[in-house]
Amino acid sequence: MSKQWASSNNGAFKRQVSSFRETISKQHPIYKPAKGRYWLYVSLACPWAHRTLITRALKGLTSVIGCSVVHWHLDEKGWRFLDMGKQLGDENDFLEHWHDAAGGIKTAKDDTSTSFASIKNDSQRFMVDATNEPHYGYQRISDLYYKSDPQYSARFTVPVLWDLETQTIVNNESSDIIRILNSSAFDEFVGEKYKKVDLVPEHLKPEIDAFNSWVYDNINNGVYKTGFAEKAKVYESEATNVFEHLDKVEKILSEKYVDLKAKNGGVDGKQNIFAVGDQLTEADIRLYTTIIRFDPVYVQHFKCNFTTIRDGYPFTHLWLRNLYWNNDAFRYTTDFDHIKLHYTRSHTRINPLGITPLGPKPDILPL
Ligand SMILES: N[C@@H](CCC(=O)N[C@@H](CS)C(=O)NCC(=O)O)C(=O)O
Incomplete structure (x- = not known):
């Protein structure tokens, strides 16, 4: 079984330090602001990646920086995308569950799930369980890390902010990525309304x-x-x-x-x-x-x-x-x-049978 965390011998959890810490700015020798040049790879499950999705939407960057979503199931090889060939398997899933209010991110369902029992870990519902990786047809987040650094030897975490021009990871630390997205670097590509949004005044x-x-x-x-x-x-x-x-x-x-x-x-x-x-x-x-x-x-x-x-x-x-x-x-x-x-x-170590609790119901209460 994979170990999804590093622990020291006193039984305490230690989070790995992120390795790619570049920024995007007009002054940067490599990573200059541009529309369509950068791509975000996220998991909708991950709280760190979720920060970047919220910031991207709040700053009006959903059509400036594209995004791919990994499958919710993290296995021993890490995060994975859906197979390119299977991407348009079920049109209804696509129509029912997705719209682009926040830039092509899956919508929350009004109803809470009534059963998880039939959902398999290898479920391939396109844009429901995951998206594909549209640029290289990669199967795994690890492919991006190796493309960027063939010697990479740490964990393959999300979020990843990727540069399509140099084909390298710009940054894989969510706290940096949200500052990059919030900076005025991308102002020329968004409307007036979004230029005024400053999440770190x-x-x-x-x-x-x-x-x-x-x-x-x-x-x-x-x-x-x-x-x-x-x-x-x-x-x-x-x-x-x-x-x-x-x-x-x-x-x-x-x-x-x-x-x-x-x-x-x-x-x-x-x-x-x-x-x-x-x-x-x-x-x-x-x-x-x-x-x-x-x-x-x-x-x-x-x-x-x-x-x-x-x-x-x-x-x-x-x-x-x-x-x-x-x-x-x-x-x-x-x-x-x-x-x-x-x-x-x-987390099979914590929940070996992989039974997903149904509650609480609803996932979030109304206002
Ligand atoms: N410091 C990172 C932490 C990211 C992180 O730990 N992501 C987890 C998901 S919640 C991950 O990708 N884990 C995959 C693995 O360890 O194999 C950040 O905030 O960006």
């Missing part, structure tokens, strides 16, 4: 960086450290730590709520509470991709089960539902089927 940057830093360690990565702990003591201390930091988020958001209520009378479709400042920022995006997975997966699969977001954290829950239901960039990049199937079918 200068005056909030120190606060965003500070927020991201503790959220990353204790929440984004904290759930993985909890779920992949190989000793009970490690698990218990990591789980406790995750919930202490969810409490901290809840306190911040509840204070934001009080402020907003005093100013505008409350939260509605247009007016949400935000993690930092009073506008949507990168801090919300990075927190969202963990919180949206929390009740459907992390509670049971990673044993983060002191409570759920929906039951234990009313302000975080409100913030979450506002983002999901009122912002297409969040909603249409969130795929609960990929999320649930990936974790429960790929």
